[in-house]
Structure formats: C-alpha cells, structure tokens
Amino acid sequence: MGGSHGCPSCVDSFGSPEALTSHIQAKHTFVCPICGSSFRSRHAADQHHNTKHATRCSECDREFGSENAMEMHYNAKHRFECTECDDEFTTEAARDQHHNEAHRSIECPECDREFGTQHAMDQHYNAKHRLECSECDREFKNEKSMNQHYDTKHRYVECSTCDRKFKTEESMDQHYGMKHRFE
16 A cells, blocks of 8 residues: 555555544554553553553452453352351351351251251250159150169159058068068
C-alpha cells in the first residue's frame, strides 16, 4: 500500500487520514474487555488492566481479570464449607477437625440412637434407659447390676408368723426353728 500517511506502529502507509485511522483501529488498537477503553499498545492495555481491573486472591495472591473469575477460583481452591453448619475454612483439614469436634455423633449404648453432644446423649439415656432400684432409687447402667444390687441389699425372706425379715432362707429357717417351732 502506498500513500503519504504512514502508520506509526507498522510499515504500512495510506492515501488518506481516514484510511490510516481505520487501519490503526482495526490492527493496532487494544480494547479493554471489561470497560471498553482503547489503547494503542498492548503494554498500555496491560497497565490499564493491572491498575483498574485485576483482582488478587487473598489466599494465594494469584491475579484474575475479573472479580467473578477470582471468586470462582477462591470457591474451588480455598473455601471448605462445613456441611452441618455452613462455617467456612481455608483448608480441608481445618474443616474436618471442626466437623469431628463440633458435629461428632455419640451413640447411645442401649439403643444405638446418635446424638451431636455428650450432654444430649446423657439426657436421652437418663430419660429412656436409666434403671432405678425400687427400694433406694440408686441408678444402674444395666439390669444385671440392678438385680445384683437388689438381691444383696433389699431382698428379704419374711417369717410367715412374725413378719421378721431375713437376708437368706437359711437365716429365716433357723429363726423359725428356734422361735416358732412349737407354736
């Protein structure tokens, strides 16, 4: 192309100022995709972008061309949300530790129901599974312990004649033989 209007960015020249302007806009103008500003060099466009539009990830300092791109990166790489309470953590390990401490399941030893806290499980256990001695209100974890307690502390054999109580059949028989045998 020959002409008296030479392009300042390349070796092309044009016959009219309008043709030169059209060439520059088509071949040598760099338009910012975010705001539409035009620049005559790639360097000027990059500087504009870095000062006006670039966003950095607060966790890893990686730079992104838009807030949306940075947010997508952050959510994928740096945000670990607890599925139980929506708390967020910067590492999977921190999230897992939180979950194990704050949302662990505690199983009732009697019926296998699960509870989030020891306190909740204790309340359930005391309401549904606590065994009390009918004589002294002492509590037991299982029926075997309660029956053993009852047999040693509260089980008596009564004398049918005088209503005295004895711990064993042998003691009652001995009493009966001495006190009531001839009655």
